[in-house]
Every structure is written in C-alpha cells, then in structure tokens.
Amino acid sequence: MALSRIWVSMICVALAFGAASGRGAQLGAAAAQGVQQAVDFCLTVGGMICLWSGVMELMRRCGIAGGLSRLLRPLLRRLFPHAARDVQALDALSMNVSANLLGLGNAATPAGVRAAQAMARELRGDAASDELCLLVVLNTASIQLLPVTIAAVREAAGAAVPFDIHGGAADRKGARAHMAVSEVLTLTVPLLLAGVGLCGMLTGTDVFSALTDGARDGLKTVMRIFPALVALLTAVSMLRASGALEALTRLCAPILARLGIPPETAMLLLVRPISGSGALAAASDIIQTYGADSRIGRTAAVMLGSTETTFYVLAVYFGACGIRHSRWAIPAAIVADVTGFVTAAALVRCLWGT
Numbered sequence: 001m002a003l004s005r006i007w008v009s010m011i012c013v014a015l016a017f018g019a020a021s022g023r024g025a026q027l028g029a030a031a032a033q034g035v036q037q038a039v040d041f042c043l044t045v046g047g048m049i050c051l052w053s054g055v056m057e058l059m060r061r062c063g064i065a066g067g068l069s070r071l072l073r074p075l076l077r078r079l080f081p082h083a084a085r086d087v088q089a090l091d092a093l094s095m096n097v098s099a100n101l102l103g104l105g106n107a108a109t110p111a112g113v114r115a116a117q118a119m120a121r122e123l124r125g126d127a128a129s130d131e132l133c134l135l136v137v138l139n140t141a142s143i144q145l146l147p148v149t150i151a152a153v154r155e156a157a158g159a160a161v162p163f164d165i166h167g168g169a170a171d172r173k174g175a176r177a178h179m180a181v182s183e184v185l186t187l188t189v190p191l192l193l194a195g196v197g198l199c200g201m202l203t204g205t206d207v208f209s210a211l212t213d214g215a216r217d218g219l220k221t222v223m224r225i226f227p228a229l230v231a232l233l234t235a236v237s238m239l240r241a242s243g244a245l246e247a248l249t250r251l252c253a254p255i256l257a258r259l260g261i262p263p264e265t266a267m268l269l270l271v272r273p274i275s276g277s278g279a280l281a282a283a284s285d286i287i288q289t290y291g292a293d294s295r296i297g298r299t300a301a302v303m304l305g306s307t308e309t310t311f312y313v314l315a316v317y318f319g320a321c322g323i324r325h326s327r328w329a330i331p332a333a334i335v336a337d338v339t340g341f342v343t344a345a346a347l348v349r350c351l352w353g354t
Contacts, residue, residue, distance in 0.1 A: 006311070006330075007235055014238035021243045034237030038229040042222055050218035053110040055196055056095055057214025058207060062200040072097060079138075080131045089118035093135070100143055112139055113221055113320045120321035127325035128318065133332065136317050140308045140333040141340065147305035153284050154301055159292035221320065228319035232311060236274050245270055261345040262296045264289075268303060273337055276309035295352055302344040307337050 018024040072094045077084045084090050092115035099108035112135065119132045128136075200207040239245055248270050253263040261269070265286060272279040283304040290296040310333045318326060 004324075007231060010235035010239055013244050014235070014242040016242075017244040017247065018238075018242035023242055026241045027238050030237040030241030031234050033241075034234035035230055037237065038226065038233045042226050042229065046219070046222040049110055049222055050215040051211075052099075053218025053221065054211035054214035055193065056092075056111055056114075057217070058196055058200050058205065058210040059095070060091060061210045062196070062203045062205040064196060064199060079134065082129075083115070083119050083131050086118050089115050092118060096135075096139070100139065108139065109316065110218055110221055112317060113225075116317045116321050120323065123321075123323075125325075126323055128321075128323045128327050128329055132317075132321070132323070133327055133329040136313060136326075136329045137332045137336055139317070140310045140313050141336040142306055142308035144305055147301075150283075150301045150305040153280070153287060153304075154292045154297075157284070157287045157292035157297070224320045225316045228315035229312075232274070232315050239274075259342055259345070260349060261341060262299055264296050265300050265303060265345075268300055269341055272304070272307055273310035273334065274312075276312055279304060279309065295348060298352060299345050299348045302348055303341055306344050307340040310334065310337055 014027060014030075015024070018027045073084070073090070076090060076093050076097070080089075080093060083093065092111050095111035096108050096115055099111055116132055116135055119129060119135065123129060123132075197207055200210065245267065249266040252266050252270065256263050256266055256269070268279055268282040268286060271282050283300045286300040287297040292298075292301070310330075314326060314329060314333065318324075318329075
C-alpha cells in the first residue's frame with residue numbers, strides 16, 4: 001500500500017508541476033520514455049543478472065556458498081535468527097552480503113531476491129516481516145568496500161587515484177602504490193569468475209550446467225521485476241520532465257547548507273533514492289563540473305557509493321515476493337539514505353578539509 005501511495009503521489013505531483021510550469025505537454029512523452037528506460041534496463045542489466053545467478057548456482061554446487069555461510073553464520077544468525085534456520089536462505093544471505101561488500105551490485109540483487117523469496121515463503125499474508133524489512137534496509141544502506149562504479153566515474157573525470165579513500169596529500173610513491181592497488185581491484189570480477197570456475201572443476205562440478213541453470217533462474221527474476229520497473233521509471237521520468245525535481249532542489253539547498261552538505265549535490269540527494277541511472281548521471285555531472293578531486297566532487301562520489309536506489313530495491317525485492325505492505329521498511333531505508341549523505345559529507349570535510 002505504501003508503494004502505491006508513493007507512486008500515485010509522484011504522478012500527481014508531476015501533473016501539478018507540469019500544468020503550473022507549462023510543461024504538461026511533455027509528460028506524455030516522458031511517460032513513454034520511462035517505459036523505454038525500463039525496457040533498456042532489463043535488456044542491458046538482465047544479462048548481468050543471469051550471469052551472476054549462474055555464478056551463484058555454481059558457487060552453491062561446488063561448496064563455496066556453504067563456506068561463506070559458515071564464515072558469516074555468527075553475524076547472520078544475530079541479524080536474521082529466523083531466516084538463518086533455512087539453509088537456502090542462509091546461503092543467499094551470505095552471497096548478498098559478500099557481493100555488496102565487493103561492490104558487485106548485479107551479483108547482490110539476485111542473491112538478495114532469493115533470500116527475500118525464501119523469507120516470504122513462510123508469510124501468511126502480504127505484509128513484510130521484520131527480517132525481510134531488515135534485508136531490504138541493509139541493501140539500501142549499500143555497505144561497500146570496493147565501489148567499482150564510482151571509481152570508474154572518477155577515473156573518467158581525471159581523478160589522480162580513482163580508489164582514493166584516504167585523506168591528506170600523497171607523495172608520488174604513495175600515489176603510484178594506490179594506482180597499483182586500483183589496477184588490481186579492477187580485476188575483481190574476472191578473478192572471481194575464474195576462481196569460481198576453477199573451484200567447480202576441482203570439485204567435479206558440471207560448471208556449464210550450473211551456469212545455465214542459474215541463468216535460467218535469473219531470467220525468471222528479470223521477468224518478475226520488469227512490471228515494477230515500468231511503473232517506477234515512468235513516474236520518475238514524469239517528475240523530471242515536469243520540473244518538480246528542479247524545484248525541490250532549490251527548496252532543499254538552504255537546509256543542506258545547514259547540515260554541512262554542499263548545496264551543489266542537492267540534485268543527487270533527491271534523485272538517488274528513486275533513480276539509479278539518474279543518480280549516476282547527476283553524480284557524473286557534479287564530478288565533471290567541480291573536479292573529481294575537489295571536495296564537492298569527492299562528496300558526490302562518496303554519497304553515491306554509500307547509498308542505494310531505495311525505491312528500486314523496495315520494488316525489486318518486495319515485487320519478487322508479492323509483498324504489498326512494506327511496514328517500516330520505507331522510513332528506515334530513507335533514514336539510512338540521509339545518514340549516508342550526512343556522514344559522507346562530514347567524512348570528506350574531515351579528511352580533505354573545507
């Protein structure tokens with residue numbers, strides 16, 4: 001019900017702003033553009049979801065998932081005491097947490113969806129349980145050790161060290177060391193694929209069969225999330241075309257200044273919870289405009305790397321489980337986003353100065 005109210009509110013706000021600003025004629029085209037964005041997203045990201053679903057299945061069959069589960073079991077049992085009793089749910093949870101830590105969002109999504117579906121099997125109604133809400137909030141909090149996407153954006157903008165997360169000035173030797181580490185970190189995905197494949201062969205697992213079976217499950221996941229994406233991206237596109245996002249940016253700028261957040265990042269803060277591609281575009285524009293190594297550019301990068309597209313995660317996870325009542329998941333996720341924004345600005349200011 002909460003998602004329904006949010007969607008209707010977004011459409012109504014877009015209509016009101018479009019009529020007031022004289023952009024009402026553009027809303028129809030914006031709605032069609034949002035639908036096309038959903039189609040493009042599923043076509044481009046769907047392949048990665050299928051691939052990582054296959055890798056997950058291979059990791060399960062060759063025993064890697066079981067090893068990760070045993071490693072994370074003490075923590076997961078404290079966070080998810082009921083779901084941890086289910087072996088499949090525990091495996092999916094461990095994969096979801098591990099993929100998020102590595103910054104592999106495309107791998108974390110199918111694992112998280114599997115964990116959510118395992119949790120939802122024991123629900124009697126269409127309301128999310130406490131543990132399901134916690135899973136969603138953890139994913140919206142975007143706990144990452146390797147923000148590969150953000151590093152790529154910073155590198156394209158001319159950052160001296162794309163993976164630079166330490167304050168203070170670095171000498172030439174230190175910068176070269178950081179660059180060497182960055183080059184190694186960019187090999188995370190191919191090394192992971194090679195390592196899992198070799199482990200499968202060493203354990204006698206049919207690697208190709210596991211990959212294709214898992215990819216088939218991933219394709220089913222894409223089909224399940226597609227309707228939710230169509231609805232969400234249509235509303236976002238209409239909001240952007242109506243001028244509502246720009247008006248909200250001007251309204252929030254004084255408040256952001258009081259919180260120590262650069263007002264120049266207002267568009268990123270507003271777009272981040274509802275549009276991943278829009279947030280990436282906003283962050284890229286900020287970084288290109290003010291410089292990758294400037295305080296504003298670094299703040300935008302850290303914000304993007306420490307938060308997630310909240311309503312996308314809610315739509316995907318709850319949509320795959322048939323959840324209609326999200327309970328406290330949305331307020332908690334928004335609090336996590338705000339905490340990430342404020343903390344990112346404070347840490348950048350502390351490490352790199354004003």
